[in-house]
Amino acid sequence: MTIGTNPALVSDATIEVRGVSKWFGNKVAVSDVTCSFGPGITGLLGPNGAGKTTLLRMMMGLTSPSQGSVSMFGENPRRAPSVFKDVAFVPEDDAVYPFLTARQFVRYAASLTSSEITESAVTAALDQVEMLDAADRPISDYSKGMRQRTKVAAALVHNPRVLVLDEPLNGTDPVRRASLIDLFKKLAAAGHTIVISSHVLQEVERLATRVIAMVDGKLAAAGDIHAIRAAMSDIPYQVRIDTDVPRQVAAALLSLDTVSGIDMLESGLRVETTDLSSVGNVLPRIASDLDARITRFEPVDESLESVFRYLVKANR
Amino acid sequence: MIAFRAIFAASLRQLFTKKRIIGFGLIALLPAVLVALVPSTDFPADTFLDITTETLLKLIVPIIAIVLASGVLGDERSDKTLSFLTLRPISRFTIAGGKIAATASAASAFAAFGAISLGAAYALRGGVGGPTLALIVSGVLSATLYTAFVTPLGYLTRRATILALSYLILVDNVVIAAIPAMASSSPWRVGLAGGAGLLPPNFRTAAALDAIGTLEIGLAGAVVQVAGTVGVLTVILGLLLSRRDNV
Numbered sequence: 001m002t003i004g005t006n007p008a009l010v011s012d013a014t015i016e017v018r019g020v021s022k023w024f025g026n027k028v029a030v031s032d033v034t035c036s037f038g039p040g041i042t043g044l045l046g047p048n049g050a051g052k053t054t055l056l057r058m059m060m061g062l063t064s065p066s067q068g069s070v071s072m073f074g075e076n077p078r079r080a081p082s083v084f085k086d087v088a089f090v091p092e093d094d095a096v097y098p099f100l101t102a103r104q105f106v107r108y109a110a111s112l113t114s115s116e117i118t119e120s121a122v123t124a125a126l127d128q129v130e131m132l133d134a135a136d137r138p139i140s141d142y143s144k145g146m147r148q149r150t151k152v153a154a155a156l157v158h159n160p161r162v163l164v165l166d167e168p169l170n171g172t173d174p175v176r177r178a179s180l181i182d183l184f185k186k187l188a189a190a191g192h193t194i195v196i197s198s199h200v201l202q203e204v205e206r207l208a209t210r211v212i213a214m215v216d217g218k219l220a221a222a223g224d225i226h227a228i229r230a231a232m233s234d235i236p237y238q239v240r241i242d243t244d245v246p247r248q249v250a251a252a253l254l255s256l257d258t259v260s261g262i263d264m265l266e267s268g269l270r271v272e273t274t275d276l277s278s279v280g281n282v283l284p285r286i287a288s289d290l291d292a293r294i295t296r297f298e299p300v301d302e303s304l305e306s307v308f309r310y311l312v313k314a315n316r
Numbered sequence: 317m318i319a320f321r322a323i324f325a326a327s328l329r330q331l332f333t334k335k336r337i338i339g340f341g342l343i344a345l346l347p348a349v350l351v352a353l354v355p356s357t358d359f360p361a362d363t364f365l366d367i368t369t370e371t372l373l374k375l376i377v378p379i380i381a382i383v384l385a386s387g388v389l390g391d392e393r394s395d396k397t398l399s400f401l402t403l404r405p406i407s408r409f410t411i412a413g414g415k416i417a418a419t420a421s422a423a424s425a426f427a428a429f430g431a432i433s434l435g436a437a438y439a440l441r442g443g444v445g446g447p448t449l450a451l452i453v454s455g456v457l458s459a460t461l462y463t464a465f466v467t468p469l470g471y472l473t474r475r476a477t478i479l480a481l482s483y484l485i486l487v488d489n490v491v492i493a494a495i496p497a498m499a500s501s502s503p504w505r506v507g508l509a510g511g512a513g514l515l516p517p518n519f520r521t522a523a524a525l526d527a528i529g530t531l532e533i534g535l536a537g538a539v540v541q542v543a544g545t546v547g548v549l550t551v552i553l554g555l556l557l558s559r560r561d562n563v
Contacts, residue, residue: 060399060403061403062399062402062403062561063561064561078558079558081402081404081405081406081407081408082405083405084403084404084405085405087403088403089399089403091396091399093396094395094396095395095396095397095399095400096397096400097326097330097397097400099329099330099333100326100329108322108326109400109404111318111319111321111322112319112322112323112401112404112406113404113405114405115318154400
């Protein structure tokens with residue numbers, strides 16, 4: 001698999017990770033990762049145990065790298081807590097105080113961050129995550145999704161330029177999930193750097209414009225999801241073609257050097273090809289020659305899930 | 317200062333759970349119950365001070381302070397809330413100071429409650445002189461010292477309670493009892509020496525005061541030692557929070 005030149009790096013980086021490794025005894029959790037994050041949403045993707053949380057914790061300065069370095073706005077977050085005026089972290093854990101209400105929790109976060117945050121900012125943060133109705137009930141009474149949204153409100157109260165979220169949609173119901181996704185997209189559109197770690201591929205696919213994929217502690221791929229797929233030149237594309245004469249179309253396509261296999265389906269065929277455009281270019285001519293009606297031509301493995309499956313397979 | 321106050325207030329709420337208020341309140345009340353139950357018609361000052369030292373100062377105040385202090389940061393670690401504090405644009409010394417101040421205040425409140433109830437029981441038994449203020453001062457100084465020592469320990473290890481109780485039983489109450497020159501390493505003795513200067517004259521000759529070993533009786537010296545120790549341990553805790561992984 002070949003990935004383009006430095007897709008893991010961005011030019012307007014707010015967070016930079018350089019040659020970072022982390023090991024716990026004999027276990028290597030993160031191995032020589034170099035990447036950066038800038039405005040927009042970047043999905044940090046990987047199966048459980050891939051090293052995403054360890055990488056995030058190193059980025060936030062919660063854990064020191066065994067090797068390499070991390071900087072936020074050019075500063076080491078472990079040595080310069082002032083960076084957290086502009087940075088917020090939503091951990092995966094239930095890091096809330098059950099004896100506080102959501103309003104008290106967000107107010108507490110505000111008072112630890114800036115003396116200029118007003119009560120109206122606290123209310124606005126709760127409103128953004130749709131927690132105003134329950135804001136004055138103790139967190140101990142909340143569902144998992146409500147606790148998640150409370151953590152997000154506490155992270156947003158000081159309007160940080162960088163927001164790092166570890167599995168932020170865990171436990172949220174579909175409606176709230178959609179509104180949180182909208183919220184993150186709005187923040188990204190306003191120029192915030194948002195890093196979202198998730199093992200739920202559909203979430204990242206809906207959210208992120210850029211992906212950093214980790215497998216077994218290593219950086220497996222980075223960049224735009226379509227570009228990553230295109231760079232995996234040794235793995236054939238799968239294309240779904242629906243037609244009224246599938247057998248004839250299949251026979252015509254098999255004459256192409258770039259087609260390595262065809263599966264017949266109920267209403268069409270699935271073609272394996274190393275060159276997507278060659279199939280796309282030749283298909284109108286085949287349709288014309290055979291007087292066939294082509295109702296669908298669609299790559300079926302460009303989804304994040306397919307790409308990710310390839311990445312995991314390639315890196316193990 | 318806003319951050320310090322916020323940490324202080326939230327930590328107090330964390331420490332003063334209903335169970336603790338009831339449990340530690342009842343424990344702090346035990347010496348007063350003991351004084352009330354002692355079968356004696358006249359209540360001598362030295363007997364009272366013996367009971368006070370053996371129960372409130374030697375056991376109850378240290379145990380309450382140790383339990384509270386080992387949990388104030390230890391619980392944040394195990395509950396994964398520590399990152400909520402450390403990922404803020406505030407000095408680690410502010411976090412350390414807020415946590416130690418809140419724990420010392422909570423432990424001191426229980427110590428003061430125990431001292432006040434003891435003083436009241438003594439008065440009800442017709443005891444001569446008013447030792448309550450001295451007992452409060454002793455309890456508060458002692459509670460503050462224990463919390464200052466145990467809070468960093470609670471951050472470092474989950475076994476802080478066991479380690480601190482071991483120190484209390486073996487070193488504080490056995491080794492130092494045998495080597496009076498080490499009395500300044502015993503928080504409750506430092507507290508007793510500080511409060512003893514405020515005791516009425518009829519308490520000054522009580523045998524219980526021998527426990528302070530080579531320490532000088534006097535509030536100023538004890539306050540200086542407590543303040544200095546708290547300052548040093550706050551700095552140490554702040555450095556630990558900066559340098560150690562908050563995992």
